[in-house]
Amino acid sequence: MKDKQIHFNCPVEASLSLIGGKYKPLILWHLIDQPLHYMELQRLIPNATPKMLSSQLHDLEDCGMIHREVIPEKPPKTIYSLTPFGKSVIPILDALCQWGKTILTDWM
Numbered sequence: 001m002k003d004k005q006i007h008f009n010c011p012v013e014a015s016l017s018l019i020g021g022k023y024k025p026l027i028l029w030h031l032i033d034q035p036l037h038y039m040e041l042q043r044l045i046p047n048a049t050p051k052m053l054s055s056q057l058h059d060l061e062d063c064g065m066i067h068r069e070v071i072p073e074k075p076p077k078t079i080y081s082l083t084p085f086g087k088s089v090i091p092i093l094d095a096l097c098q099w100g101k102t103i104l105t106d107w108m
Contacts, residue, residue: 037079
């Protein structure tokens with residue numbers, strides 16, 4: 001990501017360019033505790049189509065937030081895990097979770 005020259009108008013815009021997207025925060029959230037296989041992520045995020053999930057995983061891998069490991073078995077298995085850079089977003093996801101709990105309690 002560092003080799004791309006992109007201009008952002010504010011830090012929030014830069015942050016959302018990495019973690020924004022319908023399923024990226026959910027993917028990162030589910031990878032906090034442990035690496036997961038693609039099928040486990042698909043089961044945990046049932047509203048994501050396989051194409052959308054693959055696209056979001058690819059974007060997160062491209063920007064260095066997650067690591068993709070292919071296990072050479074038959075059939076091959078793909079495991080995703082957070083990189084150190086990906087782990088840097090954990091406090092933000094924790095804050096988002098707490099805010100979400102407040103919304104669920106107070107607003108819905």
